[in-house]
Amino acid sequence: MTRLSGIRARLAGLAAALICWTAAAVAQGGVDPSLPAAQDAPQPAILVADDVFLSGNEQLVATGNVEALYDGRRLKASRIVYDRTTETLRVEGPISLEEADGSMLVLADSAELDREMKNGLLKGARIVMDDQVQLAANELARVNGRYNQLYKAAVTSCRVCNSQSPPLWQLRARRVVHDQQEKQLYFDDAQFRVLGTPVFYLPRLRLPDPTLERATGFLVPSLNNSSLLGFGARVPYFIRIGDHKDLTVTPYLSTESRTLELRYRQAFRTGTIEVTGALSDDDIGGRSFKSYVFANGTFALPRDFTLRFDIEAVNDDTYLLDYGYSEKDRLDSEISVERARRDEYIRVALTGFRSLRAGESNSTLPTIVSNGEYERRFQLGYAPGGEIRLGVLSHAHYRSSNLAVDGADFDPFADGRDVARFTVSADWHRSWTLGPGVLTSAQVGLAIDSFHVQQAGVTSRSEAVEVTPSASVELRWPLLKTSSAGATHMIEPVMQLSWVGGSNPLVPNDESTRIEFDEGNLFATSRFTAPDRRERGFNSAYGISWTRYGNKGWQSTFAVGQVVREEAQIDPAGGFAFTNSSGLQDRYSDLLIAGQFKTDDGLAITARGLFDDDFVTTKAEARASWRNDRATVGGTYIWLRNDPAEARPNNISEWAFDASYRLSRHWTGSADWRYDVASDESVRAGLGVTYTNECVDISLSASRRFTSSTILVPSTDISFTVGLRGFTTKTRDKSYVRTCEQ
Template sequence: MRRLALALLFCLAATAGAAQGVAQLVADSVTVEEDGRLVARGNVEAFYEGTRLSATEIAYDEDADRLTILGPILIRTEDGTIFTAERAELDPQFENGLLRGARLVLEDRLQLAAARIDRRDGTVTQLTRTAATSCRVCGDRPPLWEIRATRVIRDETAERLYFENATLRIGGLPVAYIPRMRLPEPGVTRATGLLVPSIRRTDRLGTGVRIPYFITFGPSRDLTLTPYLSPNTATLEFAYRQAFLRGDLRIEGALTDDTISPQSERGYLFADADFVFEGGWQLEAEIRATSDKAYLVDYGFSGADRLDSFAELRRIEADERLSFGVSVVESLREGDVNAEQPSILPRARYERILRLPRLPGRFTFGASADAAIRESPADARGRDTGRLGVNADLTLTPVLPGGLLATVSAGIVADAYRIEDDRRFDTSATQGTPYLAADLRWPLVRSGANGVIQVLEPVVALSWSETYGPAVPNEDSQVVELDEVNLFGLSRFPGEDAREDGLRGAVGLTWGIEVPDRLSGRLTFGRLYRAERDPRLSPGTGLDGLQSDILLRAGLELETGLAFDIRMLVDPDFEFSRSEARLSWENARTALAATYTELSKAPGENRDAAVAEWAVDAAYRATPSWTILGEARYDLVAEEPIEGTFGLRYQNECITVGLSVSRRFTSSTTLEPETDYGISVSLDGFAADDGFAPAPRACR
């Protein structure tokens, strides 16, 4: 009889009469032996609560409540765990018993071969004389790496593997002995234990090793401690994370004692917090601090040349915004004296929008306050300022015949200043700035064949404003910029201490195209005109004179992954004051981003010489296992490189090796040119993967 299917009721507990489930058995033949055993033979398959067993023969002893199974045996549990064995003795629930000549496969990644596997309570598995690896095993040849142990215990509840008398072998050769160790199962995202170590060599620190250790404190907190040791440094890095019901907290930093700096103790601290409270309030804070200007670069923690710390409490609703905050700024730039820079910046802002009944528009009013405080007591260089301002604005947005969209605004801004430690300005000053503005847009849409859509929008704008009152220090508007966002705005100054005056107008044209499944493109150009020159807008900004430079912005994105974006300010003689171009290309094997930046000389912005550089960031997957990485920055004015990095990554089904070399070419009184070498090796198969699916090696 072929493929005889029987439903067998097995006793699922030791307590008599406690039948709790049903097992099903499928086999070519089923017989009852003289001793009362039920024997199923030929293509046997058994099913119980998501667990599936395949074997050549299964014999069930009702008196002993035991299954004797002959292989080859394959057991796949509900969670995807796979057991294979030559022979097994199990209870009908597959929870208790032993397997001989067995193999355990977890998450289709990590395989553990053992002479014997014992199952207890369905959650604890003990493996005797075990070899564990995630590498592909080809015949009798040893895998690329394996861990051999006299005993391995798998705790399914804790999702841990415990090894006793473990030996790490590379290519069959023993390289390390570990009496006891604990490792997470594949798929575990958080587990206490060692992370991937790395080796780093620099010209100043020598050859050192980083050994991170990850510690969990329940489901919402963890700490990573990373000792970094080399002949010239002893550093302890740390990173603490905690998740709350209303937000998140992260703190990271390092403490260092090295020989490359005259300071005996060095370090840094970065902290980030983001919380949401009842009533719509949100608290966001960042702390950035370091012991000296060179520390972050020496140890590769950050390349920032300025550290901004802040805390802000805000509530944002549909028609109202209220915020309070303070920032602390520390410059790491060569030549900057922090005591003479505005380093403490408190601020507060309130804004309310009133919708106008039966009118297409809104009335906005608000108040704001801020200050710029320096630590230096010197006159002028230690100037402190404070500002309190109010504003009101009426904006109407009617739709005119023919589809024309109009925007008309009128308003006033009033500010009161307090200025100390600067004899060039009065101690108190009050300014008022009334303004009028209007713009007219005509969006035109054209739909073509195959879903092609084109949009053309010409825009004209006219505005006037005038500031009345004595001069005040310009603390927040020293860098001006013309772009497609503020071309039709009231002012190109970004802050409150300076605003454009007089009559001015702007014209612009935007064109966009969308071709489904092929490309999307955009093009914007425009120009600003003024009735009178503004001496605060210096050459090099593109805004000096009665006409600004021509603004051009173009972008193209193809479905092939190629994207191009360019923005520039150019005068009628094709002299560029500012330009930036970015080219990117991304597909299954290539990721490329190249950027070109050029800024002309602008003494009014403390830029006494032109700036031009290009930067490249690339990754190329040469083969399924090998990836080439590279980064570079080059100074076109000085005609010399700034920094460069080259890296290789090899990854297969069981190991990841990373090699890198980077060079910083620039130098200063606090930084020297330096070369940094790095290597990291990760034995994959434990814990969660990174989402990258490398191709497994083929057996030859």
């Protein structure tokens, strides 16, 4: 009985030791078996074999379909011999070990190990890491429980079907040392081969272990050719500063530019920051030394507050567009603090603007803007019920110009006035349902606006206070029906009556200069974007919507609405308060029509438009897209009537198309095109093709910008990028992986 118990103990110990060593040997972040932490490994281990016996008193032998299970790992071999005298293990293959999570597979012909499993030798070893990178060698030596040395090794992430056909790419080396603690691969006398042909030689090379998420080293380089910047290359280098911060340095050298691009990221306990920027010395005109910096961050503050900031700065107006960093032509930098709770919202923000557009002067534009907002709601548990909403708004903007009016062009919007506004409001809201299912909501409110204007000139008062009472009633009657075919229809007519008292004070309209009239504000008491202007008098709005939900996943929506006023809105400075293209300038607004159609196979169509009394389009936009497993296609159309009041002297009519199609298993094509119908010329166009499989990602793209101005010239850009999957990127989509022919 004692002899049998001893055999069982040896079997369990043998199985546990084998699995622990092999897991460490392939550097999957396992714990060295010699460390105390290994004692915490789950027990028991299981060893199964066709035959298990003692050879004398010193050797324990397991033969025939030997399988060891421990902590979810599975080791298979044909024979295992443990010699207690020499304290060694001999494992005869074929040997295979699979991790519990499937991230690693080890194959070998045979192995000899010491008792502590810190040193040993595997013959004909092959390791697959992260189901991606394969390491094959004649011998694999385990050294001091940390290093794995592979001799005459080949490394690739390509699918290897047989020994006769070389992989698409591979690294051949006299020796590869794998540091499992640092998760690094070191190559001696390495050759990079493409289809078996040596391309270049490196006496020393270091690459991160594929299981390492972040490691210092080179990222995917790219070749670029630009009609502005000439031919050049980008070679990004990633620097892991610590567990929570990193820096990416990208030298970009071309025939016309010397550029250094930077990106810094850091994660804190309560937030994150990211900074990107570049420094350039080029020969394309303007400044010879150019730079930009974009930064953003978010931090959680005490008492549920959130701090956000972003910085956007550049020292040349065309730098961002010329180098492809951004298409923004108006930069904004902002810092804000906000808190949102169930019955309360607080936000304060300070914003700085800078225009890069030709013809716009930053001295006469509001470049520094502050905003503050507070809203609190209270539920009334007594008559008349409903809820009370209290709000406070503050706004101020500053212009650096000292002129009251810009005499050069007499543009009332191009002066140096500075405006501050403070608003307090109180509103009562309540909703209920009338007998036939009519949803009714009512609102009564009072707002007080105070304005202070510096450098007001002759067209505005310096001080103004306005008291604005308001009231509204809204009725909705949703009607629902299910057809015999299983489709559900819902028709909902809506009617709103509202009244807003007071009058707009004689202060400049600096905030409500662009009005968007759509489904979102059709039933608002005022469609101005800020309290410096309000719709006054009696108003009504009506509309009806129809929605259909099909039994096959199809969904369609159609809505139409209009606003009717007691009288047209007149601005205190003269003329209509709304611009001609807003759709709201007359007593009867333009007719708002909107629709949407979706199917379960990826088709989506959305459109909306404003139409005047003669059913002539004022504004219109439409978007159609279709997506499936192979293709993504989309098109957008925009129409805007000319309106000098909105700095739009000509009509805008533009088409934009974008598409991506998977041509075959490994090839994907893409295209985009933007066309200006009004001027009958292209704005931008691009083509691209990408080849992707399990071990490589190759992209070639070309784009052309046709626009020109006093500071911009048309340009053409061509980019070529090659990424080796397994080290630089992962293959998550298994549909790209090649298969081996049987």
